[in-house]
Structure formats: C-alpha cells, structure tokens
Amino acid sequence: MYNFDKPVRRENTACVKYDLREPYFGKADVLPMWVADMDFETPDFVRKAVEERAKHPVYGYSVRTDDYYRSVVDWVKRRHNWDIEREWVVYTPGIVPALNFSVTSFTRPGDAVLVQPPVYFPFFSAIANHGRKQTDNPLLLNGRSYSIDFDDFEKKARQASMFFLCSPHNPVGKCFTPDELLRMGELCLENNVLVVSDEIHNDLILPGFSHSPMAALSDDLAENTISCIAPSKTFNLAGLSTSTVIIKNEELRNKFAKALNGPHLGKGNLFGAVASQAAYTFGDDWVDELMQYVHNNFQLLERFLQAEIPVLSVTKAESTYMAWIEFRKTGLTDDEIKEKLIHEAGLGLSAGTLFGKGGEGFQRMNLAAPKSVVRDALERLKAAFR
Numbered sequence: 001m002y003n004f005d006k007p008v009r010r011e012n013t014a015c016v017k018y019d020l021r022e023p024y025f026g027k028a029d030v031l032p033m034w035v036a037d038m039d040f041e042t043p044d045f046v047r048k049a050v051e052e053r054a055k056h057p058v059y060g061y062s063v064r065t066d067d068y069y070r071s072v073v074d075w076v077k078r079r080h081n082w083d084i085e086r087e088w089v090v091y092t093p094g095i096v097p098a099l100n101f102s103v104t105s106f107t108r109p110g111d112a113v114l115v116q117p118p119v120y121f122p123f124f125s126a127i128a129n130h131g132r133k134q135t136d137n138p139l140l141l142n143g144r145s146y147s148i149d150f151d152d153f154e155k156k157a158r159q160a161s162m163f164f165l166c167s168p169h170n171p172v173g174k175c176f177t178p179d180e181l182l183r184m185g186e187l188c189l190e191n192n193v194l195v196v197s198d199e200i201h202n203d204l205i206l207p208g209f210s211h212s213p214m215a216a217l218s219d220d221l222a223e224n225t226i227s228c229i230a231p232s233k234t235f236n237l238a239g240l241s242t243s244t245v246i247i248k249n250e251e252l253r254n255k256f257a258k259a260l261n262g263p264h265l266g267k268g269n270l271f272g273a274v275a276s277q278a279a280y281t282f283g284d285d286w287v288d289e290l291m292q293y294v295h296n297n298f299q300l301l302e303r304f305l306q307a308e309i310p311v312l313s314v315t316k317a318e319s320t321y322m323a324w325i326e327f328r329k330t331g332l333t334d335d336e337i338k339e340k341l342i343h344e345a346g347l348g349l350s351a352g353t354l355f356g357k358g359g360e361g362f363q364r365m366n367l368a369a370p371k372s373v374v375r376d377a378l379e380r381l382k383a384a385f386r
C-alpha cells in the first residue's frame with residue numbers, strides 16, 4: 001500500500017544527513033547512509049495532521065491533550081502488549097535529553113553508569129557530561145551475533161548506580177530475549193542499579209523477532225525502570241522533538257518531570273504532539289510494511305556481500321534499519337577503511353569506532369532507503385573492497 005521505492009530529494013532542507021556531509025566527511029557528494037533517520041517520506045497520515053493544524057493561524061503555547069495521551073497508551077498496548085497508565089507518560093524533547101536528565105536526577109557525580117558497547121555513542125557523553133564514570137559490559141561477538149557476558153555484568157552492576165540499556169540494541173541490531181532482560185533486570189535490582197531502558201527502536205522489529213519492554217516483565221522491574229520510547233525513528237519525525245518517557249514509580253517520575261519542567265523543557269512542541277498522535281493512531285500498517293521493506297534491504301545486502309564481497313559480512317539483523325558490517329577480514333586499519341569508503345566508494349557510513357569497545361573494524365550502514373539507493377551503495381562498496 002505504501003511506496004518505499006520512491007526517492008526523496010533531501011538536499012538543502014537543513015537536514016543533518018545530507019546538508020552536513022561536507023563538514024562531516026570532508027566531501028559533499030558521498031552517498032549518505034549514516035545518521036539514523038530514513039530516506040522515506042514521513043507517512044501521509046502524519047503529514048496531513050500537521051498540515052491541518054498548520055492552517056490555524058496561531059502557533060501559541062500548547063498542551064498535550066487527552067487524545068494525545070490515549071494514543072501513546074493504546075499504541076504501547078497494541079504493539080507491545082504492555083499496559084501502562086496515562087499518568088506514567090512523561091514528555092521529553094528527545095531520548096538523549098532523557099538520558100542526560102536521568103543521570104543528573106538519579107545519580108551523583110562520580111557514580112558509575114553501566115553500558116554495553118559497542119553502543120549508541122551519546123550514551124557515553126550523557127555520562128561524561130555530568131562527571132559520572134562509564135563502566136563497560138562489552139557485548140560478546142560470536143560469529144555474526146552478539147551475547148551478554150553475565151559474569152562481567154554482575155561484577156560491573158555491583159559498582160554501578162545506573163544501567164543504560166539499549167533495547168533493541170543500536171548498532172548491533174539485537175533484540176534481547178525476555179530471559180536475558182530478566183536476568184539483567186534482576187541483577188540491577190539486587191545491586192540497586194536503576195535501569196534506563198532506551199527502547200527508541202522498539203517498533204523497528206524485523207519479521208520473525210520480537211521486542212519485550214524491560215518494565216513489562218515484572219512489577220519490581222516496572223518500579224526500577226525508566227523506559228524511553230518515541231515515534232521519531234519509527235515514523236521519521238525526529239525533527240519534531242517529541243518523545244516519551246514511561247515511569248511507573250511515582251517518586252522517580254516526579255523527580256524526572258521536575259528536572260524537565262524547571263527549565264521549561266516539558267512544554268513540548270505543538271506540531272510534534274499532533275504528528276505523534278497521528279502516527280500512534282494510524283501507523284500500524286505503515287510500520288509493518290516498512291519493516292518488511294527494510295528486511296528485504298537486509299537480504300539484498302547479505303546476499304550481495306556473500307556473492308560479491310565475501311571479505312565483508314553483516315551481523316544477523318533482528319531489529320532497527322542499521323546494518324552492522326564487519327570489515328576486519330580486509331586487514332585494513334579503521335583509518336584506511338574510512339579513507340576508502342569516503343574517497344573510493346563515495347559512501348558516508350558511521351565508523352564503528354564511534355560506538356566504543358568492540359566497534360573496531362565495523363561500519364554502520366543505514367538501510368532505510370529505497371532499494372535502488374541500497375543497490376547503488378553496494379556497487380560502490382564492491383568497487384572499493386572487492
């Protein structure tokens with residue numbers, strides 16, 4: 001029903017992915033497959049809602065309505081089988097702000113925050129920005145998939161006061177199983193470690209896999225988890241700065257909301273609220289079709305690498321639209337890989353080294369693009385790395 005093959009020109013729309021290529025890659029014409037937004041149109045039912053509201057001639061201070069909250073609560077129930085209450089839903093302008101406010105609200109300078117690299121790198125700055133210490137529980141690479149080193153997790157949990165969980169995991173694309181989540185969650189409870197569960201990719205699940213919200217697994221975990229979700233990745237509306245934090249524990253929720261409301265960050269964004277409500281109300285079929293399309297792009301990539309560039313391989317994809325590609329067998333250094341990608345292939349990818357320990361020799365490629373673009377990218381890779 002939806003056309004994901006349609007190319008969209010995004011140059012000169014003040015967008016990071018296209019308009020910052022020159023400063024970021026030193027080359028303005030690389031094929032950009034880096035920043036995590038999509039080269040697909042934001043769905044028509046979202047644009048229509050925004051356009052309707054834009055017709056009203058006043059864009060003054062706004063509130064989020066009952067219908068807005070209901071759309072969040074119903075989406076979480078429908079898509080994730082998790083019963084939440086309206087009161088638990090707290091607005092945040094983004095998930096990275098929520099990570100930072102969680103650190104300042106619930107930890108003290110010098111406290112340790114546990115992370116699982118290679119992981120979304122703003123996790124690191126949300127810790128360092130506030131004088132907290134990062135403690136790593138690196139994911140273990142087994143062939144083309146990743147697992148958790150639980151002995152190490154337990155050891156690190158004893159030293160930490162907060163855990164930044166990335167679930168599903170960016171960049172490795174892992175959907176943690178309920179057993180894995182329970183085990184991590186219980187180790188956090190035993191050691192008084194508050195869980196901040198970044199579930200921004202929760203809707204982007206590839207066929208055959210499923211996502212379990214950490215806080216839905218038990219009452220104790222619900223009380224000990226700050227859950228972060230958003231329509232931004234799912235519906236391509238990151239520019240509208242409208243995300244959600246779900247906090248059941250009233251004391252934690254009040255503290256978090258106070259931190260945001262103090263500097264008037266809790267007011268929100270008029271068009272973001274309208275877009276979010278439309279997305280969560282009408283978006284089911286669109287997301288299902290999107291993930292089928294992304295799945296086909298993953299298959300295209302996997303088959304192409306096997307047949308044409310066997311020196312490269314891609315981690316088994318379970319979620320997200322990010323392919324985590326291993327370049328280690330090329331024997332090249334990270335600098336050499338980057339140089340070849342930019343100057344020989346003309347491709348703008350995200351270097352694995354950004355994501356911390358274990359990212360060496362990897363590159364992240366954004367597959368949320370028409371398959372013609374993915375094919376073009378693969379031919380460029382082949383020309384440079386065959």
Ligand SMILES: Cc1ncc(COP(=O)(O)O)c(C=O)c1O
Pocket residue numbers: 036093094095096097120166170198200201230232238243
């Ligand atoms: C795991 C994860 N968290 C957060 C974000 C960004 O969050 P926001 O733009 O809402 O601050 C991203 C974007 O790629 C992400 O992958």
